[in-house]
Amino acid sequence: MIAPSILSADFARLADEVKRVEGADWLHVDVMDNHFVPNLTIGLPVVQAIRQVTDIPLDCHLMIDDPDRWAVGYAEAGAYNVTVHAEAVHDPISMAVDLQAAGAKAGLSIKPGTALDDWVEVLREYDTLLVMTVEPGFGGQSFMPDMLDKVRSARRMVQTGHLKVVVQVDGGINADTIEAAAEAGADCFVAGSAVYGADDPAAAVAALRESAARHTHG
Numbered sequence: 001m002i003a004p005s006i007l008s009a010d011f012a013r014l015a016d017e018v019k020r021v022e023g024a025d026w027l028h029v030d031v032m033d034n035h036f037v038p039n040l041t042i043g044l045p046v047v048q049a050i051r052q053v054t055d056i057p058l059d060c061h062l063m064i065d066d067p068d069r070w071a072v073g074y075a076e077a078g079a080y081n082v083t084v085h086a087e088a089v090h091d092p093i094s095m096a097v098d099l100q101a102a103g104a105k106a107g108l109s110i111k112p113g114t115a116l117d118d119w120v121e122v123l124r125e126y127d128t129l130l131v132m133t134v135e136p137g138f139g140g141q142s143f144m145p146d147m148l149d150k151v152r153s154a155r156r157m158v159q160t161g162h163l164k165v166v167v168q169v170d171g172g173i174n175a176d177t178i179e180a181a182a183e184a185g186a187d188c189f190v191a192g193s194a195v196y197g198a199d200d201p202a203a204a205v206a207a208l209r210e211s212a213a214r215h216t217h218g
């Protein structure tokens, strides 16, 4: 699955920008609060507005403090998947239960410095694992290949049935890096600058998907 990130879109023309990626599997919406990360983007009203102009499932990536307080609002706004950060959430089990009760898939994200092992038992309650392959906060950064160990480890746990998560990667995914991420076992790829920096974003999504599929095992 390819999830274009609208962080790299033109915010003055969001509805049009969303239409330029029809055919994407998920639409990735980066919510930043200037506290958890040093950047401020968009919040609930914008997610509600986007929901009205597309049928692409919305994938809200909350880079915010105290998601326990705010995340369910995104599920209630119709987000398909709502991802909170392990480093920010206070009660991760209740968080997953509450998101699912509100009708969304529950995602947990780990920053580059956060070990996967510490979160494995919690992840048994979750639907999505987001492995950050850059430090969260900004688009257009370079992919961190060392993060693929976490992807491989998560894929093994899915294969053995210990976890049931979608394994998503976010940060620096492009035509050059997606193959390694797919080989490591990721099955959902967020791409911001690689999609919206392309002349034809829909074609970029299709090309990324083909490239990932060619390098996916079994």
Ligand code: DX5
Pocket (backbone or CB within 6 Å): 005, 007, 008, 028, 030, 061, 134, 135, 136, 137, 138, 139, 140, 141, 170, 171, 172, 173, 190, 191, 192, 193, 194
């Ligand atoms: C970064 C965001 C990413 C960002 C990725 O904190 O979580 O979703 O949009 O952008 P690229 O694909 O340009 O690295």
Ligand code: ZN
Pocket (backbone or CB within 6 Å): 005, 028, 029, 030, 061, 170, 190
């Ligand atoms: Zn993101």
